[in-house]
Amino acid sequence: MTLKHFLARAAAFAALALAPVAAAAEPAQIPVSVPKGIKLVLADDANYVASLLRLSGEQAKLAADVTYANFSSGPLRLEAIRAGAAQIGAVGDVPPILAHFSGAGVVIIGAVITSGPGNLITTAPGSKIETLKDLKGKRIGINVGTAQQATVLRNLKASGIAIADVQPINLGLAEFADALRAGQIDAAVLKQPDRARYLVSVDGQGAKAIDNAPGTATNIKYLYASLTALQDPAQAAAIRDFVVHWYRAHLWKNASKALWISDYLVKDQRLNAADAGLVWESEGDATSIPGLAKLVPVQQDTIDLLQAAGQFKGKTLKAEDEFDLRYQDLTDRSPAAND
Structure with a gap:
């Protein structure tokens, strides 16, 4: 929404x-x-x-x-x-x-x-995103008005990346995992247990969760x-x-x-x-x-x-x-x- x-x-x-x-x-x-x-x-x-x-x-x-x-x-x-x-x-x-x-x-x-580490930015198979700095230019799933949105913004800011330097894709939280699997987005913040389920489903395909930048997770x-x-x-x-x-x-x-x-x-x-x-x-x-x-x-x-x-x-x-x-x-x- x-x-x-x-x-x-x-x-x-x-x-x-x-x-x-x-x-x-x-x-x-x-x-x-x-x-x-x-x-x-x-x-x-x-x-x-x-x-x-x-x-x-x-x-x-x-x-x-x-x-x-x-x-x-x-x-x-x-x-x-x-x-x-x-x-x-x-x-x-x-x-x-x-x-x-x-x-x-x-x-x-x-x-x-x-x-704990909480919500983490998680990548799509084949995205080639290894660190937060690799998010520049990538398509990132965003759900306006959620804690996941703030997590993305805090990590981008900590990595020196402006929101204008990524491609926000507005989706529902329940759509993030499927969009990652389908290659429609390159990264999104997944909460648990969604993250664990997603990573199991794409095991061996290069998807990963990236730790939050220090001090960015409330x-x-x-x-x-x-x-x-x-x-x-x-x-x-x-x-x-x-x-x-x-x-x-x-x-x-x-x-x-x-x-x-x-x-x-x-x-x-x-x-x-x-x-x-x-x-x-x-x-x-x-x-x-x-x-x-x-x-x-x-x-x-x-x-x-x-x-x-x-x-x-x-x-x-x-x-x-x-x-x-x-x-x-x-x-x-x-x-x-x-x-």
Whole structure:
């Protein structure tokens, strides 16, 4: 889905225009107690968050009835929230910028940082791309409004390559692997487990994953939520409760490699054991909770990078407006509704 399409649809949601969230607000202003009968839907990807909460045991401890719906990219998860089909979304660092730019009424309420290499630029068979510098002049798959787009831009910048020196090809994230196999593009950022599956399918044909340039990967995973939900005290409390359990589930995962690989990566995602191990390594076993306030300048750097490349032009975007800082001090140790 293109940026032009998103901007056209944004007009239909003018009533949800994004308003800055007061940075002075304190977490204590969000009620801890969650009334009975509250329901939330989280826009998920590949059953990731649903599996994380279920396997960690945190799903059973949630105060609200939380269900999950899968969407293959951050922009699609944003659309689900805009349409009222979900109240929370799990995304990378770029979808909140798209939401901000298009006035979608969605703000960040939780964040973790993984320790592994994360998403990597992956090449097509026969592309002859060995290093990041070889991307100059090549056709690169881009999905506007995703963390994968920012990964490409950060690596190009670190390698001294301007966006004008490559050929961006706009595709859906789910199309990247097939486009690489068919030689329609020379490179794209593949997330796991898609990367492992793709590399197995073209084994021996010269395709490879290229490590990110030093310092270019933010490895941020955000939770964001609609302002409509956050303005309802009962839903805001349920979302607060979910964030705490989401944090606890991530720290559980750090010490639960064998179960995560066997029950999620192998049984749910249908990877073989070797590929599942590679997926685990891509995230690492030291996911941390940075606190939202510390991520504001990091998010601003991503905004500036995208705008310098020609995206999200015409507005001055301030990263602090993308966060609901009432949630900034929550951690795995914060009290949950049923504690």
